[in-house]
Amino acid sequence: MNWPALVIGILLILVILWDAFETVVLPRSIVRKLRLTWLYYRATWTPLAAVARVTPVAFVRERLLGVYGPFSLIGLGVLWALGLCFGFAVLFWADGSPLSTHGARPTFGHDLYMSGTTLVTLGLGDVVPQSRLARLLVVIEAGTGLGFLAMVITYLPVPYQSFSRREVRLSLLDAWAGSPPCGSEVLKRLARAGGLSSLDEFLKDWEYWCADILESHISYPAVAYFRSQHQRQSWVSALTAILDLSALVAAGIDGIPAFRARLAFAMARHAAVDLSQVLSARRVKHADRLPPDELERVRRDLEEAGLRPDRSPEAEGRLAEMRKSYEPYVAGLSRHLVVPLPPWRPASESRDNWQTSPKRDAMNHF
Numbered sequence: 001m002n003w004p005a006l007v008i009g010i011l012l013i014l015v016i017l018w019d020a021f022e023t024v025v026l027p028r029s030i031v032r033k034l035r036l037t038w039l040y041y042r043a044t045w046t047p048l049a050a051v052a053r054v055t056p057v058a059f060v061r062e063r064l065l066g067v068y069g070p071f072s073l074i075g076l077g078v079l080w081a082l083g084l085c086f087g088f089a090v091l092f093w094a095d096g097s098p099l100s101t102h103g104a105r106p107t108f109g110h111d112l113y114m115s116g117t118t119l120v121t122l123g124l125g126d127v128v129p130q131s132r133l134a135r136l137l138v139v140i141e142a143g144t145g146l147g148f149l150a151m152v153i154t155y156l157p158v159p160y161q162s163f164s165r166r167e168v169r170l171s172l173l174d175a176w177a178g179s180p181p182c183g184s185e186v187l188k189r190l191a192r193a194g195g196l197s198s199l200d201e202f203l204k205d206w207e208y209w210c211a212d213i214l215e216s217h218i219s220y221p222a223v224a225y226f227r228s229q230h231q232r233q234s235w236v237s238a239l240t241a242i243l244d245l246s247a248l249v250a251a252g253i254d255g256i257p258a259f260r261a262r263l264a265f266a267m268a269r270h271a272a273v274d275l276s277q278v279l280s281a282r283r284v285k286h287a288d289r290l291p292p293d294e295l296e297r298v299r300r301d302l303e304e305a306g307l308r309p310d311r312s313p314e315a316e317g318r319l320a321e322m323r324k325s326y327e328p329y330v331a332g333l334s335r336h337l338v339v340p341l342p343p344w345r346p347a348s349e350s351r352d353n354w355q356t357s358p359k360r361d362a363m364n365h366f
Contacts, residue, residue, distance in 0.1 A: 005093060017084075025151070040075070042280070053338060068225055072225060073222055098134045162213075165216070169205075170228055176189065180233065183247075188307075240330045276329045282336070
């Protein structure tokens with residue numbers, strides 16, 4: 001018996017099974033960096049994101065990054081399966097490769113073949129275990145393979161359900177906040193339509209949305225890499241727009257209560273901070289999306305829509321303090337996921353996604 005190899009094989013199998021358990025079964029954030037899933041996403045996303053950043057055509061860049069999320073789930077399952085196969089092969093080898101190979105001398109290649117056919121429960125019978133330990137390992141690996149396959153199959157629908165819930169709400173935001181979404185645009189459209197009474201309900205719905213993406217993306221971080229189905233739309237931009245809107249209202253707008261805005265802001269900032277940590281997105285310390293001249297334009301836009309934003313130094317200080325608490329984190333998420341952050345005020349020629357055709361909108365990004 002090769003005891004060092006036996007220990008290595010057992011440790012490898014335990015590491016893979018524990019990593020799969022933490023990723024699929026355990027519904028909580030794992031802050032430990034030295035784990036297989038974290039290393040896998042780090043090794044695969046980092047070079048792809050680097051290529052995407054130097055790709056000049058936005059449409060091509062989105063197509064390139066759009067396949068990563070779904071493909072990463074498949075790749076992670078394959079990585080786990082290969083690791084289990086190799087780990088059990090090491091155990092066979094540690095036992096001296098006690099396999100019947102029809103006269104051929106058993107090699108580590110036969111151990112891998114035996115492990116692979118056992119893990120997927122093929123049971124071809126051309127290579128047969130001879131020792132008691134080898135037979136026991138075959139039974140254990142076959143049971144592990146069945147359980148592992150069932151776990152992966154039941155796991156796959158869950159991220160897609162989270163993705164679907166996220167995207168439904170993003171599609172609804174288009175008519176409220178424009179494309180890309182802008183927090184100030186929500187206020188302008190409601191004011192012009194005489195619908196400011198709907199703002200509290202709007203913020204309440206988006207408070208729940210922020211809580212949902214926080215829970216789902218912490219439990220299944222792979223969902224964060226799923227790209228939205230429409231151009232100029234992403235969960236990061238929507239989260240940022242809600243933070244911008246909540247900060248504007250909480251800073252002070254005459255006639256609009258700030259209580260619901262503060263609640264939405266707290267939940268949205270919680271999501272931004274926690275998800276940036278889960279995804280290892282480094283915050284941008286000096287992020288400033290609203291210089292003084294842009295802030296003045298935002299205020300003028302609101303005033304033209306019939307609103308009266310508070311122009312006092314105290315209100316400006318509150319807004320600046322709130323922005324400092326979240327902008328470094330959303331900027332970090334933007335840089336990590338290679339998605340643009342929304343502006344504070346929309347471009348004058350910008351049209352909503354529902355006002356454009358998908359083909360024309362995609363072509364405009366060439």
